[in-house]
Amino acid sequence: MAVTRHSDAVAPVSTPGAFSIWLNRHASTSLGALGRLSRQPFASLMIVLVIGVTLALPAAINVLVKNAQSVSGSWSSALDFSVYLKRDLSVSAAEELGQLIGQRADVESVVLVTADEALVEFKQQSGFGKALDQLGNNPLPHTLIVRPSPGNTGASITLLQEEIGNLPETDLVQVDTEWVQRFHAILDIVRQTIAIGSALLGIAIIVIIGNTIRLDIENRREEIEVTKLIGASNAFVRRPFLWTGFWYGLLGGTFALLLVQYGLHLLKGPVTRLAGLYQGNITVISLSVAESSAIIGVAVFLGLFASWITAARHMQRIEPR
Amino acid sequence: MIQLDNVTKRFPGGQEAISELSLTVERGEMVFVTGHSGAGKSTLLRLIALIERPTSGQVVVDNQNTRFVKRRKIPAYRRQIGMVFQDHRLLYDRPVFDNVALPLIIAGIHHRDAERRVRAALDQVGLLHKEKQNPQTLSAGEQQRVGIARAIVTRPKLLIADEPTGNLDPDLSLEVMRIFRRFNEVGVTLLIASHDISLIDRLGCRRIALEDGRLQQDIDPWQ
DSSP states (O other), X not given: OOOOOOTTOSSOOOOOOHHHHXXXXXXXXXXXXXXXXXXXXXXXXXXXXXXXXXXHHHHHHHHHHHHHHHHHHTTGGGGOEEEEEOTTOOHHXXXXXXXXXXXXXXXXXXXXXXXXXXXXXXXXXXXXXXXXXXXXXXXXXXXXXXXXXXXXXXXXXXXHHHHHHTSTTEEEEEOSOHHHHHHHHHHHHHHHHHHHHHHHHHHHHHHHHHHHHHHHHHHTHXXXXXXXXXXXXXXXXXXXXXXXXXXXXXXXXXHHHHHHHHHHHHHHHHHHHHHHHTTOOOOOOOOOHHHHHHHHHHHHHHHHHHHHHHHHHHHHHOOOO | OEEEEEEEEEOTTSOEEEEEEEXXXXXXXXXXXXXXXXSSHHHHHHHHTTSSOOSEEEEEETTEEXXXXXXXXXXXXXXXXEEEOTTOOOOTTSOHHHHHHHHHHHHTOXXXXXXXXXXXHHHHTTOGGGXXXXXXXXXXXXXXXXXXXXXXXXXXXXXXXXXXXXXXXXXXXXXXXXXXXXXXXXXXXXXXXXXXXXXXXXXXXXXXXXXXXXXXXXXXXXX
């Protein structure tokens, strides 16, 4: 039951819907703000560059970490560790234990190398064949070679090793791949650092855009006063500045994206050559659509946020004289 | 249309710009406020436009007691009033057309209607042919007429003007006053601050003289 009252309309004007008016206003204000930016191309470009570089930095490091992770993921075989079982353990007991460990969710596979197999292998590889024949009995234990499942982090692998090490049947867990774990730990640190650095750079962007908008407001003080004098609300006066912030964010974010993509493009050649040398299949992972939109989205958000707080602070103060 | 009831405006320094002033302007009147500079003419207009608030007393405009107009509602209140300034207060970064269209854009009037109304307003002040020019390229008289067009483009019932002819020579002043007169003839209430007494006398309108913020004289040649 909505009754629309045309309270003594000043003129026989067709009254378009409120939404259409709202849309119309925003469309013209946004284009106006863009036009204003294009009228001072150099200053605008500088700000877009600053925002772009500032955003590209954490985004690029993020992509690097992602690539490093994918490369180190293909080193999963390097994460294998050996479990030397107690010497008095029978082959069947060792098999049973191997199956038991193999059932764990954090374990991909377990290979049992029996003492006899190990001795044969050792004899072949070490060249001590004759000497070993002198021994009455086999000095080697049964060994389980455990490959953790790919979902493990550095910490969970350590935990797995500890748990297996604590089993009564276990004599010794030998890890010869600690450097991989170290590498993962370093990646963890880098990821944390990016998070902190991104937050700081985000603040920097807010300050940069905020300061630019503040100068813009000061420059247009007379205009703001006049429009307020003839009945503009704070929201109306604020709108073009919000759009300016939006455009700074959008253009800066797009520029950041281009920078990262171009950087990846430059890396593609050398990485392919390196992969060829190692006969590995390393490819450069670029930004996904979601990540690309996240960069632009964050940039737009920062632009809007910065212009909002700046405009809200200054708009109140500028009142017509 | 305008009713002041024992209004005093005291500034933080302590001096009173308006002292216990009471007056009434009826709907459809054209009234001049005269007095030396500092007599309180501008302050009176600023109280009506809610640029200032009275220290005491009441200002009622078009049946709205301004005391109850909240800060957020001031923009909507001002949109009902047309305002003309001595220094025109035009925006020089846009053409004449856009200057006149500004109140309509603020009011959210649709583009096509706005265009028609802007042309009508410019036509009324005789500047239709200069709509694309920058106000800076116009003479002082023309700029003031642009200011007037901007004030009347929303078809307000009340128009207030602070020294609208202050910077104009007598011929241009008379022309501006004639434009005001035409609005008055179609029912617009006008309150015009001016010190040009000879010009006012030629127009034969009601004249309120202020001195030191008090009512000194209220002459209505029609009564």
